[in-house]
Amino acid sequence: MTNQEIAKILQEIGEYLEMQDVPFKPRAYEKVAEVIASFQEELSDIYKKGGLKAIGEIPGVGASIAGTIEELLKTGRSKHYEELKKKTPVNLSELSSVEGLGPKKINVLYRKLGITDLKELEAAVKTHKVKSLEGFGAKTEENILKGIGFLKLHEGRFSLGEALPIARSISERLSKVEGVERVEIAGSLRRMKETIGDADFLAIAKDPKSVMDFFVSMPEVGHVYGKGETKSSVKLKNGMDMDLRVVPKESYGAAMSYFIGSKDHNVLLRQLAIKKGFKLNEYGLFEENRKTKKQKNIKKEGNWFKVAGETEEGIYEKLGMKYIPPEIREAQGEIEASLNDQLPDVIGYDDLKGDLQVQTNWTDGKNSIEEMAKAAIAVGLDYIVITDHTKRLAMANGLDEKRIRQQWKEIDEINKKLEPENLKNKKPFKILKGTECDILKDGSMDLPDEILEKLDVVGASVHSLFNLSKEEQTERVKKAMNNPNVDIIFHPTGRLINKRPAYEVDMDELIAEAKKTGTVLEIDAFPDRLDLKDEYIRKCVKTGVKMSIDSDAHAAVHFNVLEFGIAQARRGWAEKKDIVNAWPVEKMLGMLK
């Protein structure tokens, strides 16, 4: 059993106990589920090495939960969980994904109406059976219906953060099948879109049949739509659809171009090819017979001769274009820019030097300042800013004036400890003092200015009152930007992909205000945020507003999400000069207020 599966069961045990109004235990289970979900090492490995004792050493795990984990690892089941599930046999994860529905309400819906899943819930709401229940009403019905609608809107779409690791794992296994020369991820996943409908793979193989056999019989495959010599389609058990295409080596570049898309981009590219006297399809770029007869290295195909196709670069060259990074192939002016040699030099995946939003166990993070710093060093960063929450966010144990001053002392000590001579790579590394300070309802800050002005980096966030009117919300954030100590607005629209829409805010106005006040806007790299989204990034680039790409790490493993933020920045045409934490620390600090 994987950590994710174990975490999910512990989480559900907590929710079941919550239904029965059991005090304190739900918290214990929820907490431990969170810890395990973001645990670096697989519990099965820990158990293999150190047995029950090692499991018990995980923070939050006591005798009882250790026993449950052991049972899960050994048998794949938990008696405790199954007994609870028997009492209330509902699809918990499905029902609680509806905004506003928690364990208590789910319990009432099951007891009174026998509702076990989303479909039954929707039917009950539509026939107005729900509003007469005690504690429910017309408004609750309305909200549930809205919640279901939002879930449905994203049905079948996976976030980049969910899809990419799965696709990479499969791509790696495919590439090891005998006779396979090369495998690439294509489609929207290759363009690093924030959500994807399905995953496409492209392969060169001497023996297509063996790779197709392998593909359709992978353990995670739940259903095979079809299987052929050049194309197979499957649905994974988790609901994700996947296609594998095997193409000949000589068409590989053309196939890449065709299957990376986007569709709109392809249409424009083919139109351009026609205009220049070519024909472009997934097999190659072709020129008419008479013109190319005498040239070498040209393969005949009907009345047309192939002039390019093995590589994408070759096709671009023949069309008089510069190579276009997959992330910006969205028919947003990139073809024209390519023809005129005006493509952006988009930020590279190795270009970040620092991370300006990092949480620690001083508040709701899992790891200490030192652990986060070491993890940052390990991924090659030169500096991080510690930005724990502030007191308004009581659930996260947010810092007040007294505790943040204490934190500064610890940061100073660890900085000394991490002097270059004490590090393996001997490279300077710096922990900076910062905050993720709540923006209160009136736009004022949750910490006094005399604290903020002492910090290296001040980030400000909206964490409450998401339902203010657009005008109020915009004014609120604008006021924060005008605070002379506020350097960055973190996750500026507050959206959670597939879960919660952004709060109402006028982004054009905020971008203009950011320009005026010299405030940085963050690209939060956490895959369920990716906030700013690509179109706003592009607007910032055009306006000259600087941005930062931050992990929003709440655990040492989270620095790997920076990749998603960089991808998002690339999709927004951002260059190194637009991203302040792609700069050395002095230059970055010099730019801030």
Next chain:
DNA sequence: GCCGTTTTCGGCCCGACTGTTTTCAGTCG
């Protein structure tokens, strides 16, 4: 159910909002 330079027993993060009620339960962060 977990945890301990306040405790091996007695605490456990808590304020705000919503929608239901007419003082409060449930949910969220």
